[in-house]
Amino acid sequence: MLKIYNTLTKQKEEFKPIDPPNVSMYVCGPTVYDFFHIGNARSFISSDIIRKYLEYKGYNVKFVMNLTDVDDKIIKKSIEEKTGTEQVAEKYIGAFFQDIGKLTVAKADIYPKATGHMQDIIDMIKELEQKGFAYNVDGNVFYDVAKFKGYGKLSGKKIDELEAGARIEKNEEKKNPLDFSLWKKAKEGEPYWDSPWGKGRPGWHIECSVMSSKHLGKTFDIHAGGNDLIFPHHENEIAQSEAANEQPFVKYWLHFGFLNIDNTKMSKSLGNFFTARDILTKYSAEAIRLFFAQAYYRGPLNFNDELLAAAEKGLEKLGNLTDTINQELSKNITEGVTPELDIKQFEDKIIAAMDDDFNTAQAIAVIFDFTKEVNRIIAKSASGGENINAEFYKNVKAFLERTAVGIFGIMNFNADDNLSGAGIDVEHIQQMIDKRLEAKNEKNYALADKIREELKELGVELKDSKEGTTFKVVK
């Protein structure tokens, strides 16, 4: 039984989708004004793991992620880069897809864009206006927070306490400082759309209300995003959607913890700002995914080089096993024994861990335990035990593909991916290995070691065993 911590109720709840086995899931996507950073990557990867686990459980997940392509920051960027806002959006949407592709984040079913839903947005604002939740002040339309009874229920804030807070921007046009923009009047030179209130563009929050209900229904199962979106973004979405649709907006709210860099907030001004593509030049996607999966998705997480390097090392242990499995399977041994290994027991543990609010850290621990157990069996066989047949390796591989690959994306059995990715000439490597073998047979160890060194510089590490020499690509 899957339990999920729901920000709305502040407790773990049994997950009961509205229309099983279908699950509707919406994750707040990027505002496409720059490359996304490693903190964004945590949200994308965490939601990817959650989605894949739900699919593993047999749910049919409809996954929607919005792309915010009209916004102040995009306008600002277009001025800086001296292009149009559309060009800015297009450029960073392209970069977004490249980066999530490298991070092996599965594609959403739909990536709705704000600019593609202008009529729907206008319709929803009109509806809010008709129902008395919105007011127009000279082309700027605001949401009247005081009219919505449940305001603050997600973030646990109270309107009067918020009003007492000192950090709310003053705006003469608003009835209440907490009221937020539904429609912004266009300023000179800004992109605009025609509307009943004049030329303008939508406020930030309205697009998510509109696009989520359009693609997932007026009430849907899961809405996820970064911790910082709880207030005001998600609070405002609830206010808009529930006022307009007169039914609950979302059943389960999930929020991802923040990523700190060396215990401080990541920010451009502090110079500790890392884009995901920067990090990907130094570390593998698997290592990044493993690093995130080793912690609880809701908690804060510290990030630095040393920690990612540790994850990369841990990953090697897993990678060595996949190499071994691939090699053994290629031999296709039919005689020999199938050692006893209770795979189901490991799988049950993973399920138990993941069912408890996606305890990925514990699930990953099970995968490492499993790896150790398999290595132990192989070591026993190698040191004079009985030969192991392909059946065993097939079972092991199938399990890891279901879990380590299928849910977490931290292993890769497709060895060619690594080779082609690193631009390795397999034929040349093989020739060198043969040459080295010859040298070894002649006890010319100086030459053998020289070849080893040369290949190492090409990023290829040799490994000798009884059955011959194999190699792997190292970063």
Place this chain on the structure above:
RNA sequence: GGCGCUGUAGCCAAGCGGUCUAAGGCGAAGGUCUGCAAAACCUUUAUUCGUCGGUUCGAAUCCGACCGGCGCCUCCA
């Protein structure tokens, strides 16, 4: 000021009332194997869970106080 998260070995991090003299990863030390190198395996590395009290037959786990870290309350994953 309000809301929320968090404090477990050298580092990261699970565990949230008994199976805990506390998973897993990294690091470190020793060993097996080995021409070398690596991998892998074996052993060791927290009698203790920020501090002090309380509840309980029993607490890292619940309650209270205190000390510390972080976030949100303004755009932000």
